[in-house]
Amino acid sequence: MADDETDVSRAAALHRQAAAVLAAADAGLHALTPAPADLRAQRGLAERLAAAAAMLAPGWLGANLATGQVPPESPARRPTFVRVGTARPLPEAGFPAVVPLAGTGHLTVDADGRDPRTAALLRAVLLRLLASTEPGSVLVRAVDGADDAVFAPFAALAEAGLMPPPATDPEGLRAVLTEAEQWLRLRSPDPRLLENPAPDAHARDKRTPDNRPWDTRAADTRAPDTRAPDTRAPDTRAPDTRTAEAHLLETRANDSQHPATRTTNSPQPAARTTDSPHLAVGTTDNQHPAARGPETRHTEPRKPEQRKREQKRDDKRLLLLVVSSFPAGADPVDLLRFRELAARGPEAGLHLLVAGWPPPALATGLPAQPLPLSTPITLREAYAIVGDPPGASFAAQPNDVGLNSPVLLDGDPPAEMLAAVCRRLASGFLAFERPSLRDVLPAELWTEDATDGLVTVVGRDGERTVTVQLTDLAPHWLIGGRGSAGKSAFLTAALAGLTARYSPDELTLFVVGRSAPHPRSVAGDAEQVLGRLTEELDRRAALAARHGTTRFADLRAALTDGTKPGSRETYPRIVCVIDEFVPLLQGRPELLEPLTAISRGARSCGIHLVMSSRSPRAIPALHERDGLFAQWTVRIALPGGGDVLEPTNESAQSLPVGTAVVNTAGGLGGPRNATRGHERLVRFPDPSADRRALSELHSRLDATPPRPRGTDPAPRTTEPEPKAAEPAPRTTPEPHAARTTDVLLGRPLPGRIAISPPPPVAFPLDASPGRHLAIVGAAPQAPDLLHAATRSVSAHHAPGTARFLVCTLVPDADRHAAALATALARRHEVEHLDAAGLTKALELEEPAYLVVFGLDAGDRVTLPPDRLSRLLRTGPANGVHVLSWWRGTHRLTGDLSGAAAEISGLALLDLPAEEVDQLIGDGAERAGALLHDRRSGISTPFIPFRTEPKQHVLPAPRSTARPAEARET
């Protein structure tokens, strides 16, 4: 080692000496009476310099790539020097021009990447740095503001997460700057220096100490082409300027005592003992975590040596920020951020390759200053000039600057060579295989119970399966990742896992901005979905208060206690998924309040939020102490999504696509690669690469009938079907039946969310069993509501495409039935049925809407309960839906209760509390109208639509009075 250092020192000294000699030679060439060149001496010198360069930049770092020869295998090393071209003081003599990088400084080129020479140089340098280091030890962030595809040949690295696609706009540029600043903060010896990620440019400039590199250099900056050639002998007295040798030695000294390892109060937090909210992530080989109960893994505080080891491993990495050109909208503050990063970067492993620097003063309003601690390259027509490296001089004389030799910059590396290196790096970095969608799905559908929480497999950590929970203690997930990081893929796979595990009785999805994959999902725009969710939260919170429960499991037990076995009344957990919430909240800030209320009140009500974004910290208030996310312990960071973690947590840096960091301690963490009990690096499936498994799952979900809570799963093969004699519902609905038709019932009550105009309260009719509507109550407006609701269904269908069968069993409603039939006939086929016709219609198998006024008046001859039950269960699969008005609850809860239990939509009008309680298990005082969907368990108050002015509505008997027409048998 000592010998090596001596050799290298000697080589560096030779290099310096040779540079000075060359400068002197150059001066000679330019003198009026040129001295005769000693060509042999020049060639000898060039050879010695080439040998010195080979020592400073061995292997990939300094090889001549133009030959197409892959440099001989050499151990991965820190790129302290890198070649930029060939210095050619004489046509006959040349040597590689190398400049310092890792541990020392940066590189700038005055022309940006639109100049092909610059673009080629950037690619060559990038290739050298990537090829000479271990995969993953140089992280690259690129900016190509001209969107000139300068980095296109490196695209294979994007998938591996080694180099995301370049930022092309100011927003992307700022994201890159922020990432670099975070990198610096974590490694800077004095983190206070970079407390504010986006500094106020002018304030920052004013407080810049005078001894910062760019300030001292600014005073004597001259454009390189105006520099006088060096005519003096090398300055051997210059102990204060750091030579290449000094750089090298200093780099080594720093290596062994990096600032980050020196600090005793490193920002990295000690691992915390996991407590219950942090237990939502688990790993297992085969056992379902729900069966194991909550995990109780505890993490011992890491020992100092272990921490040191982790930090040291991390310190080897470099972050390389490569700018080919600045985006048009970049402003002076962005440029000042570059200077700040440059000034502090090298000591923290941050290096910049910036083309187009200095940016023109006229365009930026800032003086065109060199980038601190950088070696500047200036392009000329046929060659380039390489300026002095940071703190040192290539020149021999104190007043001279730069390498006194023209440099022919390296051209593009051979395409095949570059592609091969990228392939090697990408495959080396993707150490383990992507799981398939089947890996996150259970063998059998809908076998889990959501009482204590939801849990699903999200991917694998090596060979281990990783599960994440949604429970009272870990109620919500916050997911972050840049564009194309795989957020949709992660969500789709996670939701597939949940919907396959939990039947609609256990789980209801509320989905904003994406399609809903579960039979009882509620999908729509944010206003509609959050409106429904707020109503449901209010309802459940009131029930929890009434029953004195603080856990959802207790509330569910209290609510289902005493309900009849097989009852359709269920209390599913609700998962509300909001994709890309930042633009949503920026556009509709008024939604923040209900969302925060839901987030806070949800945990004891079985309501969970899953929110994702490309820039989760774009609204800082959400992350403050009282902000939306303050209590969200589950954070999931995909590539570029480190923002969802604590600023000190680096585990999401340089994630490849297809991986995510799942952290269940609010993002708490420290260095990358450290082992933390509350954090897992997960490889998750890409459902788009597994379309078959996904569509198979969806078909199975569509085909599986919901089962009442408390009964066995429907498709058990060992048990007989409960009603073998009856035809099973069709598993593959006809195309017409697969369509969902909304029955519009009224306006929502003014709620917490101001929505203009508010969406109507509607009940969706789809192909699953029980999708029928019963309007219940003797209120005068009830028959008119059936009229209005049916008209909304008619309007939903194109003229002539729907069939309506209208029947009235109570004379009081004749007028309504007649008016409805007349109105419907204007658009569709309508048939008026008498009692006998109704009985026959119970056998319907062709699509139709059967509209019955006073269904409760039908006797058992007209309405044989078993035939009615069968129609209600199997009709929707055939496109048959029953829309009915029942004047009271008597028969619904009496002799027709079995059949009526099949009706999943109940519009209750002015019913007494005890009758509401009997029907839907919710005895809250309810004046007015209430829509209850038995499938989702959700009740929504509404103001009924009318077709007639109020005074024309006929009075009807009170619901509690038994209707005379209802004959019991």
Ligand SMILES: Nc1ncnc2c1ncn2[C@@H]1O[C@H](COP(=O)(O)OP(=O)(O)OP(=O)(O)O)[C@@H](O)[C@H]1O
């Ligand atoms: N697990 C995975 N493994 C490999 N590739 C994946 C994986 N998941 C997603 N991808 C790929 O990454 C790309 C982007 O995925 P996706 O659309 O899910 O990203 P996103 O973060 O939702 O993007 P955006 O924010 O732009 O909508 C897709 O081409 C997808 O095939």
